[in-house]
Amino acid sequence: MSEVQAMPTTPGEAAAPAPAVHVRHVSKRYGERQALDDVSLEIGRGEFFGLLGPNGAGKSTLVEIMEGLRRADSGTVAVFGESPWPRNTALLPRVGIQTQSSAFFVRQRAHEHLRTVAALYGAPRSAVDATLEAVGLTEQRDIQVESLSGGQRQRLAIASALVHGPELIFLDEPTAALDPQARRDLWEVLRGLKAQGRTIVYTTHHLDEAEALCDRIAILVDGTVAVTDTPHNLVGGFKAATRLMLPLGRLGEDEAAAIPGVDRVTVQGGSLVLETREAGRVLSAVDKLTGLDGVQTRTAGLEDVYLDLTARLTRSAHTPRRNADTTEHQP
Ligand SMILES: Nc1ncnc2c1ncn2[C@@H]1O[C@H](COP(=O)(O)OP(=O)(O)OP(=O)(O)O)[C@@H](O)[C@H]1O
Ligand SMILES: [Mg+2]
Known part of the structure; x- marks a missing residue:
């Protein structure tokens, strides 16, 4: 098992800044389950990057490895040229994280929770109200976290990822519990962040959303990257x-x-x-x-491409493998 290490910097390459995220040959296994199998991808600074794929494809595992919350079994990960694992305190203020199951200070009111998070990162208190406003929680600021609705909690989790103004933002299914209007409102928040030059890496099962927001997407199937491209190229190349x-x-x-x-x-x-x-x-x-x-x-839209690709790859993954010494072959 090799450590996840920062990529070495080549002398003379200092002028070209490292990409926001560089994942090379990352694999991760949970017991018998190969969650990620030799995944490589590069996410440029300022890019809006979407990770798509069926339930259990490995999206959260991959994002958590990029975030430095999980350790890869093998391969390398670099965030702004530095290894996020083991916990890299230099990266913390530059990165915002919303996980699929976010933890909250449940006894606090919404604004207290966000103030606590802001304080952890040394963000100014003025950022708290602005971020609550951005995610549409101004009216709920005095409500206890445990009394927020599911979608409101999700907004608070997103606010917690944004409050310190990070350069790189990881969001794992941020729009899953949001109502249609809140989803559109979040799109605008994310577009605004992208316009400021921030990098966004996010997962979603909403294909229309990925098509509307992402510069590039990767589709993960059974722990491997099936394709990485712009939504435009993916849809255009699909002769549906x-x-x-x-x-x-x-x-x-x-x-x-x-x-x-x-x-x-x-x-x-x-x-x-x-x-x-x-x-x-x-x-x-x-x-x-x-x-x-x-x-x-x-x-055809991105959804058609996605459904076709994942169905084909999932089917072929489930086709029983033949022994190498038989002469049988698949049709
Ligand atoms: N802590 C863990 N222990 C054991 N197995 C795990 C663990 N976390 C994830 N897995 C398994 O690894 C695989 C990938 O899980 P992961 O959560 O990365 O998928 P995902 O693509 O994010 O799925 P979803 O769309 O449902 O969020 C799944 O088969 C899952 O059961
Ligand atoms: Mg997930």
């Missing part, structure tokens, strides 16, 4: 079918299936759904047959 939805009764199923370029026709929720990879051609055929009034189109 476009779905055209027609109000029922406008076109028969057989008639629709006969249109050149239509791959599949189904009836779903009051619509006749035509799947095609030649949307322009099919739309103009539909226009000629029935007109385009009320026709809706839906193109």
Whole structure:
């Protein structure tokens, strides 16, 4: 088992600042469970980076290793060029952390809790009210932490990660318990932080959100990074079918299936759904047959890419391995 060490700095490279986070060949096992298997990634300063993946994929484990809350079995992690493990006090003021199960001073009122956290980091008291305001907790400032609702506690956890103005912010599913408006409000807070040049590393199961916020995302499946790219490239490179939805009764199923370029026709929720990879051609055929009034189109988004990728990789991971000495092969 090797220690997680800071990357050595090469003489003469001082002009180029180290990336916010550099993870190289990190593996982590809990007993029989290989939670992370040779994960490498680099997160640039000022980047908004999203970690996606199914439950149990290893996102929290990876984030906690970056944060210095967990130790990797092997591999190296550097945060601003320094190892976060063992506990690196020089990094603490520069990093903000919201974990998936945050700890609170439950007997304190919301603003007291945040004041305590701010004091730990030497942040000014003025930051407390501003941060409560930013996460929409001004009205709850005098409520005891244990009496806050689930979403309000989550906001307080986020506030605790932000109050000392860190350069690098780790948020593990920050929007999980938030109502739709609070989620949008947090997006604005995070966009504001990014605009100030801060680096944000966060996990989410909301694909629409990752697509709206992240500069780049990594999709983790079974402890390995399946892909890292911009949402734009991921969606653009995914040759998914476009779905055209027609109000029922406008076109028969057989008639629709006969249109050149239509791959599949189904009836779903009051619509006749035509799947095609030649949307322009099919739309103009539909226009000629029935007109385009009320026709809706839906193109692939990050969610389609994610579902396709994770289903394929999870399936292949669960395909039984054959012995090397057999001549059988998988179709
Ligand atoms: N402290 C632990 N002890 C034993 N196994 C653990 C521990 N923490 C995580 N695991 C296991 O490691 C795997 C990865 O867990 P992790 O919490 O990193 O996943 P995740 O991607 O964050 O999932 P989720 O989306 O549900 O939050 C899971 O199989 C989990 O059961
Ligand atoms: Mg998690």
